[in-house]
Amino acid sequence: MKKILFGASVYQHLTAFHRPFMKWFQEKGYEVHAVGSNSLGRKAEIEEMGVICHDIDFERLPLSRRNINAYKQLKKLFSTHYFDLIHVHTPTASFLIRYAAKKAQQGKIVYTAHGFHFFKGSSTKNWLAFYPAEKLAAKWTDALIVMNKEDFISGERLGFKKNEDLFFVNGVGVDLKEYKVNNPEGDNFLKTELKLENDAVLITCVAELSKRKNQFFLLENWGSIISKAQNVHLVFVGKGPDEEKIKTFINEHDISNVHLLGYRTDVPKIISASDIITLVSKQEGLPRCLMEGMAVGKPIISTNIRGSADLVSNEQTGFLVDLDDSENLIKSIIELAENEEMRYEFGHNAKIKIEKYSINNVLKDMENIYSKLL
Structure with missing residues (x-):
């Protein structure tokens, strides 16, 4: 054989x-x-x-x-x-x-x-x-x-x-069938789990908690974001070497509206229950978590790097933000969080684009x- x-x-x-x-x-x-x-x-x-x-x-x-x-x-x-x-x-x-x-x-x-x-x-x-x-x-x-x-x-x-x-x-x-989520708990299960109101906007990052995935870029700007859009919540899914540093940073800077879910086996369901998917990595090949978000019609906010930029069409399926461009990151998150029609349009475009993947x-x-x- x-x-x-x-x-x-x-x-x-x-x-x-x-x-x-x-x-x-x-x-x-x-x-x-x-x-x-x-x-x-x-x-x-x-x-x-x-x-x-x-x-x-x-x-x-x-x-x-x-x-x-x-x-x-x-x-x-x-x-x-x-x-x-x-x-x-x-x-x-x-x-x-x-x-x-x-x-x-x-x-x-x-x-x-x-x-x-x-x-x-x-x-x-x-x-x-x-x-x-x-x-x-x-x-x-x-x-x-x-x-x-x-x-x-x-x-x-x-x-x-x-x-x-x-x-x-x-x-x-990406197995697109896997992301046709039939959730008996309802679309708001994650908001219920986190004890949030139904009008909360969930921006979710599924990634190892590490220097390469660059979660601190989000955290360092999060105070500015929620000062202007108070119903936005940041959800981290995953574990990694920076987990304790992230928890310490959140506590020391008294950052609110951030939720660490750790390792989860229900990622498709979490992505489906989110409003926006984000990934602000310093380095990627072709990030699967963005493809998963696009598969269920979610708009994307990502750093403008190799791989992510291949997937995300700026101002069509989401926003691309240059590394360390805090001003544009804050602007992009607030604009998308406050515009439900734009989220739907970008998500619809993303779902079409992901077919070839x-x-x-x-x-x-x-x-x-x-x-x-x-």
Whole structure:
């Protein structure tokens, strides 16, 4: 039986984004394997699909000593298995897998860049660490898949050629059926949970609480926002390394109308019950949470960065705000919060635009790429 391998630094990444593609291979009669670390859990979810998992001690930091052991584990795996195609994700893990696979003369290797760590505006440190690594790994890569315009240009600079070994795909796909939420508790369940009036406007951010996701940009301007629009409430969904810093900042500055929901399993329902979706990240590839918001017809307020700017059409599906442009952030949130008709119009436009990012359309594109390689 022919074998396919999916690889990422953690199984959680594969579980969250790549199950439909694993299932496609299984339906075609392939035996599907996966490599990753289970440090963040969710390995069992792909094992339940019949995917064979091989634990690898990947560390996200490229120069970590643990990655020497990860390479040895990969070398052992490739000495006992031959894979007809290997699809890799996440920078450090993909570099190690590609190198080990080429050394072991494995089959075709596909790399999906979910957002290169070198990009316009990123640090010199990132460019020095990641660009040379990707340039070197390009020699071991049979196909590069990107999901935003800036990364496509970077792919060409790395030596890949459009439609030969460089392919543009609209993200990992959103299951639009999943976001046709039938909520028996009613559309106002979240306002009820938070003990808010029905005319409150909920602006929701679904993201890891981290420096990269930049939640402090919202918090530092929140006092100015609610001084002019008192019925607006900010909802954070997620956990992360900045969680305690955020709680401390809220308490020390006596910031009101902010709600931290932590980790939730009912994200589609929360997004559907929100009025506006926001993401003010410093770096993205193609943010899924914005696609999820668009899938249920929500207007978006986002930073004007790679990936987010590919999704959001300024003043059509939402507002794009430059990083650190506090004045425009405040203005955009207040304008959208106070104009229900504009929220409806932007949300309607967003729902139309997101169709091309549906899992059905993305699967068709991926099928063509896989078939070409195999």
